[in-house]
Amino acid sequence: MNNLTFGRYSPFNTCVHRLDPRNKIFMMLLLMVSIFLKVDSWSTTLILTGFIFLFLVIVMIISKIRFLDLFKSLSTMWFLIIILMVIYVFIPNPSYNPNHIAFYIGTYGVNYDAFYQSGYIIFRLILMVMITMILTSTTSPMDLTYALEWYMTPLKLVKFPAHIVAMTLSIALRFIPTLLDETQRIMKAQASRGVDFNRGGLFKRVGAIISLIIPLFVSAISRSEELSNAMEARGYDPYAKRSRYRVLKFHLSDLFAFIIVGAIFAGFLTLRIYDGYIIKIDFIYWIFGAKPLF
Amino acid sequence: MKSVEIKNLNYSYNVNTPVIKDLSLTIDKGEYVSIVGHNGSGKSTLCKLMIGLLEKNSGSIIIDGVELNKDTLNDIRHKVAIVFQNPDNQFIGVTVEDDIAFSLENDNVPRNEMIPLVREYAKKVGMLEFLNKEPSYLSGGQKQRVAIADALIRRPDILILDEATSMLDPNGKAEILSLVREMRKENPSLTIISITHDIEEAYLSDRIILLNEGEIVLSCLPNELFKNREIIKKYNLSVPFIVELKMRLKDLGYDIDDSSSLNEIGEKIWQSK
Numbered sequence A: 001m002n003n004l005t006f007g008r009y010s011p012f013n014t015c016v017h018r019l020d021p022r023n024k025i026f027m028m029l030l031l032m033v034s035i036f037l038k039v040d041s042w043s044t045t046l047i048l049t050g051f052i053f054l055f056l057v058i059v060m061i062i063s064k065i066r067f068l069d070l071f072k073s074l075s076t077m078w079f080l081i082i083i084l085m086v087i088y089v090f091i092p093n094p095s096y097n098p099n100h101i102a103f104y105i106g107t108y109g110v111n112y113d114a115f116y117q118s119g120y121i122i123f124r125l126i127l128m129v130m131i132t133m134i135l136t137s138t139t140s141p142m143d144l145t146y147a148l149e150w151y152m153t154p155l156k157l158v159k160f161p162a163h164i165v166a167m168t169l170s171i172a173l174r175f176i177p178t179l180l181d182e183t184q185r186i187m188k189a190q191a192s193r194g195v196d197f198n199r200g201g202l203f204k205r206v207g208a209i210i211s212l213i214i215p216l217f218v219s220a221i222s223r224s225e226e227l228s229n230a231m232e233a234r235g236y237d238p239y240a241k242r243s244r245y246r247v248l249k250f251h252l253s254d255l256f257a258f259i260i261v262g263a264i265f266a267g268f269l270t271l272r273i274y275d276g277y278i279i280k281i282d283f284i285y286w287i288f289g290a291k292p293l294f
Numbered sequence B: 001m002k003s004v005e006i007k008n009l010n011y012s013y014n015v016n017t018p019v020i021k022d023l024s025l026t027i028d029k030g031e032y033v034s035i036v037g038h039n040g041s042g043k044s045t046l047c048k049l050m051i052g053l054l055e056k057n058s059g060s061i062i063i064d065g066v067e068l069n070k071d072t073l074n075d076i077r078h079k080v081a082i083v084f085q086n087p088d089n090q091f092i093g094v095t096v097e098d099d100i101a102f103s104l105e106n107d108n109v110p111r112n113e114m115i116p117l118v119r120e121y122a123k124k125v126g127m128l129e130f131l132n133k134e135p136s137y138l139s140g141g142q143k144q145r146v147a148i149a150d151a152l153i154r155r156p157d158i159l160i161l162d163e164a165t166s167m168l169d170p171n172g173k174a175e176i177l178s179l180v181r182e183m184r185k186e187n188p189s190l191t192i193i194s195i196t197h198d199i200e201e202a203y204l205s206d207r208i209i210l211l212n213e214g215e216i217v218l219s220c221l222p223n224e225l226f227k228n229r230e231i232i233k234k235y236n237l238s239v240p241f242i243v244e245l246k247m248r249l250k251d252l253g254y255d256i257d258d259s260s261s262l263n264e265i266g267e268k269i270w271q272s273k
Helices: A021-035 A042-062 A069-073 A078-090 A112-138 A141-158 A162-192 A201-234 A252-273 A281-287 B041-052 B073-079 B095-107 B111-122 B142-152 B170-186 B197-204 B220-228 B231-235 B241-251 B262-271
Strands: A101-105 A108-111 B002-014 B017-028 B030-036 B058-063 B082-083 B157-164 B190-194 B206-214 B213-220
Touching: A021 A042, A021 A108, A021 A141, A021 A252, A021 B142, A042 A112, A042 A201, A069 A112, A069 B220, A078 A108, A078 A112, A101 A112, A101 B213, A108 B095, A112 B220, A201 B082, A252 B220, B002 B041, B002 B095, B002 B190, B017 B041, B017 B170, B017 B190, B017 B213, B030 B041, B041 B058, B073 B082, B082 B142, B095 B111, B095 B142, B111 B142, B142 B157, B142 B170, B170 B190, B197 B206, B197 B220, B197 B241, B206 B220, B220 B231, B220 B241
Parallel strands: B030 B190, B030 B206, B082 B157, B157 B190
Antiparallel strands: A101 A108, B002 B017, B002 B058, B206 B213
């Protein structure tokens, strides 16, 4: 279960942790959009998003997230990265400059641009992972749920049961560790009966997984029944008016954080809208004095 | 004054197998009653009927003078609180404080009243320093103490413990039992109905009700039940250590009465002959 560390909430008390979760979700969206705005050439965009990378690294240091955790979560993405590379390199793309052929495989010319482009996509992926990781490891799942409920409030106008969805989500989150413990217990119990989860062919492994999943489902369903009894006995009525124990507050520090992220977003947006007017320098050309590749 | 009055109660999950058969029972205010019996004797079903989680087939359940039906369900649930068996499956909040506040939220209590109440009840069950802890960091006994705080914060007249200690280790069990004792001292009018397999635990109560196949076999003082060897043999009950000891010593010809403590027994043994 050690590889589930990605994005797990780490309960420190830093200024990033104390930010309003609604604000954090919104800032996350702004940064994600910024990353996906292409400005001028790929290389320019790459360097500009490099600033976001630096910004995220600083935020990670402030919020005491260990870089080791980031590498761990990225290491599970190797497969995805390789697939992306293969797709970009071997699928012909008319937008690549035909003069930038790196080498030939048979008669198919592998383009330099493909490497740059796939590199850029992978870089963006890493940034996305960093952003979500900052959000989930500095915000408790409960706060996230409350923030999501707050964002869903307008949907109440169309009779969307936002509070019920939020309650369901929070219970699901609450039971993740419990069900993980249960999974481990069942795995041990089945292993002691001779089920091998780590070896054997595909069919054998699927069989082993089924021997894990069925008891897990049975226990989860009986748990849910007991839980609903406990909730009902304590007077839970999903359609009644309920008060709140936890409230979300927008502090002054939220405003500061929002101004910083908002400025990054606004900058990217302006560059995108006036693409080709503001930035005409190609950074690669500028730095290396070489003719731009693309 | 009567706290619980059950008259001719019937209940069955399906037509052929009645779980509760024509059961009548009264429990006085402030009484501590244990309900014992085998698996499938209808103990837990009885609890669920009392807080309206199951709907009776016939008969009546009157709690503090109010008959349980669809209209009074909400009132009854304010009078009766229940602690279930599995500490994990009744922990609703993400942290201890959220969980204790859950029933207050349901009652639409304003937030500024909630905060002192949550702290007060967390203190009562000795969980004040764990307020912001998640359930996975708590022991079974601690989770069960939180469940008791959840139950008490609604200020019930009746507390039902549905095998609340059966999944705990001996330490956790002792914690919960001493907490129950404290609660009774603090609020003598609190009626406690404890469903239990544990005969030592039942021995602490004012009255034991023995249930078998949905019917009351016996309702008497703990000492009387354990003196009745026929019943004990017939229903395969275990006997608390101290009672067993007294009986064996009596068989050996020592003069020991039922109310004597372990120390007194010791005195008698070394002084005899």
